[in-house]
Amino acid sequence: MIALPALILLPAAGGLAAWLSDRSRQASSLSWWVAITTILLQALLLLVITRTADWGHGPWLAHFSAPWIPALGIAARMDMDGLSLVMLWLTTLLSFPCVILSARDVGERPGLFNLLLLATIAGINGVFLATDLFLFFFFWELMLVPMYVLILQWGHEDRRRAAIKFFLFTQGSGLLMLVAILGLVILHQHATGIVTFDYFALADTPLMPTAAMVLMLGFFIAFAVKLPVVPLHVWLPDTHTQAPTAGSVLLAGILLKTGGYGLIRFVVLLFPEAATRFAPVALALGVAGILYGAWLSLAQDDMKRLIAYSSVSHLGFVLLGIFSGSPMGMRGAVVQMVAHGLSTGALFVIAGSLQDRLHTRDMRRMGGLWQALPHLSSVGLFFAIASLGLPGMGNFVGEFLTLLATWRVSPPMAILGTVGLVLSAVYSLTMVGRAFLGPPHAGQGTTHTPPPADFGPRQMTVLGLTMALLLVLGTYPQPVLDLSLPAPAHATPQPEGPHP
Amino acid sequence: MTTLLSGLPPSLPILGGGIALLLLCSAWRRSEARAILIALATLLLAFASLWWPLLPWPGDPTGMLFVPDGWFTYIAALILLSSAATMIMAWRETGTSSDEFYLLLLLGTLGALVMAGSADMVIFFLGLETLSLSLLGLIAWHRTHPTADEAAIKYLILAGLSSATLLFGLALSYADSGSLHFAAPSLEGPEGPALPLAATALVLTGLFFKLSAVPFHTWLPDVMEGAPIPVASFIAVTSKIALFAALARYFAGADLLRPDAAGTELAIVAVLSMFGGNLLALGQSNLKRLLAGSSIAHVGYLLLALLSPGPFGLTSAAVYLAAYAAATSGAFAALGGASVPADIAGWRGMFRRRPALALAMAIMLISLAGIPPAIGFFAKTYIVIAGVSARRIVLLVALVASSIIGLYYYLNIVRAMMEPAPEVHRAARGTPANAGLIAILAIITVLAGLFPETLVRQTRSLLQPAPIMREASLRPAAPHDILYRE
Numbered sequence: 001m002i003a004l005p006a007l008i009l010l011p012a013a014g015g016l017a018a019w020l021s022d023r024s025r026q027a028s029s030l031s032w033w034v035a036i037t038t039i040l041l042q043a044l045l046l047l048v049i050t051r052t053a054d055w056g057h058g059p060w061l062a063h064f065s066a067p068w069i070p071a072l073g074i075a076a077r078m079d080m081d082g083l084s085l086v087m088l089w090l091t092t093l094l095s096f097p098c099v100i101l102s103a104r105d106v107g108e109r110p111g112l113f114n115l116l117l118l119a120t121i122a123g124i125n126g127v128f129l130a131t132d133l134f135l136f137f138f139f140w141e142l143m144l145v146p147m148y149v150l151i152l153q154w155g156h157e158d159r160r161r162a163a164i165k166f167f168l169f170t171q172g173s174g175l176l177m178l179v180a181i182l183g184l185v186i187l188h189q190h191a192t193g194i195v196t197f198d199y200f201a202l203a204d205t206p207l208m209p210t211a212a213m214v215l216m217l218g219f220f221i222a223f224a225v226k227l228p229v230v231p232l233h234v235w236l237p238d239t240h241t242q243a244p245t246a247g248s249v250l251l252a253g254i255l256l257k258t259g260g261y262g263l264i265r266f267v268v269l270l271f272p273e274a275a276t277r278f279a280p281v282a283l284a285l286g287v288a289g290i291l292y293g294a295w296l297s298l299a300q301d302d303m304k305r306l307i308a309y310s311s312v313s314h315l316g317f318v319l320l321g322i323f324s325g326s327p328m329g330m331r332g333a334v335v336q337m338v339a340h341g342l343s344t345g346a347l348f349v350i351a352g353s354l355q356d357r358l359h360t361r362d363m364r365r366m367g368g369l370w371q372a373l374p375h376l377s378s379v380g381l382f383f384a385i386a387s388l389g390l391p392g393m394g395n396f397v398g399e400f401l402t403l404l405a406t407w408r409v410s411p412p413m414a415i416l417g418t419v420g421l422v423l424s425a426v427y428s429l430t431m432v433g434r435a436f437l438g439p440p441h442a443g444q445g446t447t448h449t450p451p452p453a454d455f456g457p458r459q460m461t462v463l464g465l466t467m468a469l470l471l472v473l474g475t476y477p478q479p480v481l482d483l484s485l486p487a488p489a490h491a492t493p494q495p496e497g498p499h500p
Numbered sequence: 501m502t503t504l505l506s507g508l509p510p511s512l513p514i515l516g517g518g519i520a521l522l523l524l525c526s527a528w529r530r531s532e533a534r535a536i537l538i539a540l541a542t543l544l545l546a547f548a549s550l551w552w553p554l555l556p557w558p559g560d561p562t563g564m565l566f567v568p569d570g571w572f573t574y575i576a577a578l579i580l581l582s583s584a585a586t587m588i589m590a591w592r593e594t595g596t597s598s599d600e601f602y603l604l605l606l607l608g609t610l611g612a613l614v615m616a617g618s619a620d621m622v623i624f625f626l627g628l629e630t631l632s633l634s635l636l637g638l639i640a641w642h643r644t645h646p647t648a649d650e651a652a653i654k655y656l657i658l659a660g661l662s663s664a665t666l667l668f669g670l671a672l673s674y675a676d677s678g679s680l681h682f683a684a685p686s687l688e689g690p691e692g693p694a695l696p697l698a699a700t701a702l703v704l705t706g707l708f709f710k711l712s713a714v715p716f717h718t719w720l721p722d723v724m725e726g727a728p729i730p731v732a733s734f735i736a737v738t739s740k741i742a743l744f745a746a747l748a749r750y751f752a753g754a755d756l757l758r759p760d761a762a763g764t765e766l767a768i769v770a771v772l773s774m775f776g777g778n779l780l781a782l783g784q785s786n787l788k789r790l791l792a793g794s795s796i797a798h799v800g801y802l803l804l805a806l807l808s809p810g811p812f813g814l815t816s817a818a819v820y821l822a823a824y825a826a827a828t829s830g831a832f833a834a835l836g837g838a839s840v841p842a843d844i845a846g847w848r849g850m851f852r853r854r855p856a857l858a859l860a861m862a863i864m865l866i867s868l869a870g871i872p873p874a875i876g877f878f879a880k881t882y883i884v885i886a887g888v889s890a891r892r893i894v895l896l897v898a899l900v901a902s903s904i905i906g907l908y909y910y911l912n913i914v915r916a917m918m919e920p921a922p923e924v925h926r927a928a929r930g931t932p933a934n935a936g937l938i939a940i941l942a943i944i945t946v947l948a949g950l951f952p953e954t955l956v957r958q959t960r961s962l963l964q965p966a967p968i969m970r971e972a973s974l975r976p977a978a979p980h981d982i983l984y985r986e
Binding site: 067068069070071072134137138141142144145148149152153160163164167168171172175176178179182183185186189 | 866871872873877881882884885888889896900903904907908911912914915918951952953956957960
């Protein structure tokens with residue numbers, strides 16, 4: 001299906017158009033319109049792909065393949081299953097707040113901003129589609145550079161350190177994954193005599209347990225840095241805190257999910273036996289992440305830092321679900337990723353808006369904002385409650401399913417995970433209490449400065465839609481649950497069209 | 501006479517003729533425009549001649565002076581193109597414009613070609629000395645600058661020392677085997693392994709000095725800093741390509757997978773070069789010195805490819821050389837075109853002042869760092885494929901770790917270019933020729949990165965019947981391997 005590469009080329013071309021439209025100086029809002037149009041077109045394209053997909057003929061829904069570097073067995077091969085589709089929709093939906101809500105804090109050079117944003121989105125779409133390991137790695141690296149520049153250019157006070165930390169961590173772990181990919185390719189070549197990077201061919205490589213474990217760890221570390229899993233999370237709080245609002249939304253909402261997606265697609269499905277043997281360690285790391293992230297969230301004064309640590313905690317559930325070894329846990333992990341993307345993305349929008357209005361992220365200098373900013377505060381309350389996992393929201397479904405699946409494997413882990421849920425209620429409500437409720441902070445109530453502006457209709461529409469999505473996910477998760485079970489790696493999709 | 505001339509690549513007499521013509525013309529009347537025209541035309545003609553096999557080549561390198569095989573053709577093409585890039589960089593550059601400059605560049609190119617194509621120790625040494633002597637004149641070009649004098653003296657002493665070491669090694673090798681064939685002597689000779697070992701060690705030491713591999717690298721940053729920018733590019737690109745090609749040819753018949761002394765020395769030097777070069781570059785604020793460090797590190801990566809014989813080893817080195825040549829030449833051309841002091845402070849805010857130049861520089865740095873979509877990404881991946889396929893675990897770990905160091909300083913320049921400009925002062929712009937060169941190299945770097953198939957197929961078809969990989973490539977995988985099932 002030719003629409004799959006279009007999903008990557010469209011944002012890239014749109015980004016270039018947005019950049020070029022900015023160079024004609026007189027109309028600076030033009031580039032924003034180009035960017036919004038691009039994302040609308042992307043949503044339309046995805047809708048078309050969803051409608052015309054090959055439903056009912058096995059788990060793989062669409063396929064595209066073209067030769068790229070045949071001398072090394074590298075093809076531009078993309079396949080889409082339900083998991084990819086869910087992730088692509090999440091990406092597309094979260095692109096809207098990124099573009100619509102960041103016009104305010106970007107200021108100069110919106111063209112470059114839109115180019116980088118859309119280039120990152122193109123890379124992410126590619127990661128969710130590629131089924132050639134070289135192509136996957138190409139996109140995996142490609143999405144980092146624009147993100148780095150985005151943080152560097154539009155980040156907050158300590159952006160230089162944060163940006164380079166982000167880049168070195170992800171790129172360094174990416175190189176480990178590259179060695180693992182090539183190790184797999186070479187072992188496949190020794191076994192069959194064919195050099196190929198094809199996902200489905202490589203999934204059939206006969207491997208010794210030791211080799212499978214070593215290669216699996218290479219992949220695991222790269223994805224664990226991205227997700228993040230606890231000892232490898234140190235880049236995340238800094239990067240999230242320093243990134244501009246759109247950058248934080250993109251990072252927390254989608255970029256971290258590439259880690260979860262990779263764990264499912266390239267760790268569990270490519271090395272099923274090694275992943276099963278590794279599962280106890282992964283479960284322990286997941287629980288450690290849940291508790292550690294929650295514990296540190298309790299101690300934060302910086303609002304964005306608090307949300308960043310809460311991400312570490314919530315994504316621990318994803319790790320639990322993926323390595324619980326049951327379809328239920330896998331589904332729960334995917335729902336949790338989607339819900340976390342929506343709720344944390346929204347929380348970063350709120351924290352960014354507060355910083356924009358109050359020029360601080362320090363919750364010690366906030367308080368009583370409900371009087372001044374009723375809309376913003378109520379939206380904040382909603383997403384804080386969603387993020388702590390109140391029944392009726394998507395997060396609850398995800399956490400419940402993963403914990404249930406974990407209980408079957410290891411009750412102690414499930415109990416410890418539940419403790420994390422309690423802690424998340426504590427820090428979320430503390431955040432609401434400190435920022436929105438309580439007495440107004442001395443410095444801001446009594447004021448010569450005019451009160452900061454509340455959310456306007458534009459923000460309320462975007463965030464309202466996000467709320468609606470979370471509620472739908474919480475009350476009727478069945479469509480996502482049906483889609484989210486990944487297609488097995490050996491069910492080679494039916495080739496269609498003239499391509500072999 | 502026939503054995504002497506058989507295998508002589510036609511590009512060598514063409515270059516010689518060009519040099520003679522240039523000498524004649526500048527003796528008659530000096531003109532920079534005519535000098536560069538003659539020089540470029542010579543390079544072009546030599547380039548075209550790479551694909552005319554005028555003299556039949558028997559295919560067996562023993563007893564021959566030159567081996568015009570696929571490896572030579574590929575390396576010669578790279579050498580000729582990169583020295584053409586150097587000439588375009590030097591055109592109308594303040595202080596470098598003169599007939600003799602192009603004459604010395606042509607002479608250096610001739611030396612580099614001879615080195616890359618030689619199958620005989622004497623021929624190799626002649627080529628090396630031709631290159632070294634012309635480089636000496638080029639390095640000292642700004643002869644009124646104290647740094648240029650310092651650089652030239654440093655280069656003179658160390659080049660002389662390394663030539664002497666190399667020559668001693670070649671002599672020992674001759675004493676051992678009685679043959680002048682340019683190849684590592686076999687350790688299973690009648691005299692025992694001591695003599696060939698000493699010969700190989702001395703030859704390697706001499707080559708590493710010229711190639712500036714760690715720990716023989718200390719001269720390179722000073723020399724690059726003191727030399728004019730085009731000359732620095734010539735040292736970093738053309739001369740290194742020729743030396744690496746000769747090194748690869750020296751070990752053509754040897755089995756580098758066997759853990760013997762030569763292989764171990766190469767591996768140690770590779771690891772040291774990766775870390776040493778990157779750490780050296782990390783501390784530099786002068787971009788010429790930084791690129792010197794980076795070029796040392798890239799020698800380390802190339803040694804990994806050399807140490808991984810097999811279907812991917814030499815082809816990956818060939819692709820990497822092309823990627824490295826394009827990006828490094830481009831970076832130097834950008835340095836020349838910027839007309840600001842070559843330190844990071846001078847490049848601050850370049851994205852606001854000269855967006856096109858800054859973009860091109862960023863592409864070159866991204867390629868050197870090995871980030872997609874530039875060709876450096878594919879080239880580095882290719883080398884890692886070769887390394888994984890030969891199971892060079894220690895070297896791969898060193899490559900990954902030192903690449904992360906490399907990322908830091910390459911990105912640091914990109915970051916500095918993105919910062920707000922300190923003050924807008926009108927700097928002189930580079931020549932249009934230089935701007936065109938930068939644009940072409942940037943486009944090549946990106947296009948080749950997106951579509952590397954052509955390059956891979958070219959190198960494959962050139963190196964497929966290569967005599968250079970005849971024995972090592974057929975050897976089965978090492979038996980002590982636990983990683984894969986029978």
